[in-house]
Amino acid sequence: MSAPAVANDTFVHDVPVGSRPGMRVPARVYADDALWCEIARDHALDQLCNVASLPGVEQCVYGMPDMHEGYGFPVGGVAATRVSDGVISPGGVGYDINCGVRLLTSDLSRDSVAPRLERLVHELSRSIPSGVYANPRLSLDETALDAVLREGSRSLLGRGLATAEDLAHTEAGGALEDADPAAVSPRAKARGHDQLGTLGSGNHFVEVQVVDQLFDRVAAAAFGLVEGQVTVLIHTGSRGLGHQVCTDYVRLMLGLLPGWDIQLPDRQLACAPLGTPEGQRYFAAMCAAANFAFANRQVLTAVVRDAFHAVLGPSSGLRVCYDVAHNMAKLERHGGVELCVHRKGATRAFGPAHPETPAAYRAVGQPVFIPGSMGTASWVLAGTDEALALSFGSACHGAGRALSRTAARAAASGDQVRRALEGQGIVVRCASARGLAEEAPRAYKDVERVVTVVHQAGLARKVARLRPIGVIKG
């Protein structure tokens, strides 16, 4: 079996079946020469080839240009398995189920915000439980938590935390219908009950940004973006609840693999046939955790709106542009085949013709958000119809790490990173100096290069570039 032919193979790097033991389908990575060299430096390619050995894997596995070594799946990996005879792998989703990004647009210009930027970032930092904080203001009892797990952002309607318009601009309306709270363990619920509306730590953030360049004015207009406009990007996921769901099901499936006669090159690829009760139960739990993540970003949206209102008055006009997951498994039909598409550190990038592209964006394709790394730009792209054939309708999810956390800390201290960002006019709040050092811009690949490959390979197309002016790091 060979990888699908493409019209433009400039950025295509193929690993054929047989290159590594056990591969059932080829692996393809989209990268230019420089990114390919970076990808080859760690074990990401080995991991992608391991994924190509999963039972029922379809056609080809894909690596995005931001791909780097993870655990089990590489970060920036896409794999589709057939519902009829394939598996679902919690490792193909990751511990942070439905980690994702939401972009808010506003009626504000940079000039109108600049005099009160410091106060705005302070207010956001004060209001958003971040780092290691839980959120006692929103501690949920079992009934309320189950409602969030079942209905996602929809459970927040009528509580002053969400509007129908917000939901219309969220992937899947912010609620996955296959969610079952009963599939989520009491331990997962115990971890998550007071974490709704929290940012978490690691690479999670809220950024205040400015649209500094448009590349596709038609799509930008559809997304509500204009040059000089202030936007807010929210990056977080399902917190401890999602982490525990993954922990629970990886352990469960590992014990059952011999009974299914499944041999794997990496235990973190633990999986279950989609047709088994265990596979179905994980999918239901994953959907519930994903709903928690949608609701989490929705509550943070309400917090951001309150902070803007407190500092800048009632006319900020913060609207949800879109909310997209980058750690998820979705049931999708491709080429007439029902598939479970695992995107681990990869974003859906559906084009204008896809029925799941939101109605407001049918003319241009769904928004795709590529966060930068504090000092560097973030990008808004639009999905393309041709991406369906290129990558099961997927694009990258970020710049991708280039340095280990240890190396990043050795390169610059948290204080040095803070001073450098402030020198660029970026106001920074971070609970941990170590966290700031580990997430320094130089720890990541060149986001402009990554986005250019995505654009030129046809996975998604450039719409706008956003420059950070305020950063709240988890």
Place this chain on the structure above:
Amino acid sequence: MGLQTALVQLSGPNQAGQSGTGVRQSPGRMTMSFAPRPSFEYLPHVGEVAIRLRGATVADLLEQAALALAELTLPGRPPPGPERSQEIVLDAPNREGLLIDWLNELLFLAERDRWLPTRIDVHDATQTHVAATAYGPILDLAPSLVKAATWHGLRFDPHEGGFEAEVLLDI
């Protein structure tokens, strides 16, 4: 100083680790052998954090795993204030599974109870079982830096009369 004792020791809570010693018979001669000194170290990984653990016994390894987790979560001295303790009893199918379950149990307890285990008293440990008491400061925040201990690249092997393990943590 034996080769085993040349392991890099990180500053912080693992300074109190004791060294294990033993005598091993080899054909034709008797040699002194030093089991690994209990220790942990962090290994480079581009996205996550890997830790290498060494010890004379399974109990040593599990204790070092807890200390590595504590140091990663809250570097330096634990904050002053009241402590709590928690009995932990786990059974797993094998040694490697025991290490993963142990780390994930500590992560779960720390996050649920806003508490950081910084001192471990292992009462009983076999290849598949551990009974221990964990002690540590109560925090006013939930330490959630580490998401989970993963199975990727996991090993827990006999090593120079003791044990050595490597485990990758999702950050």
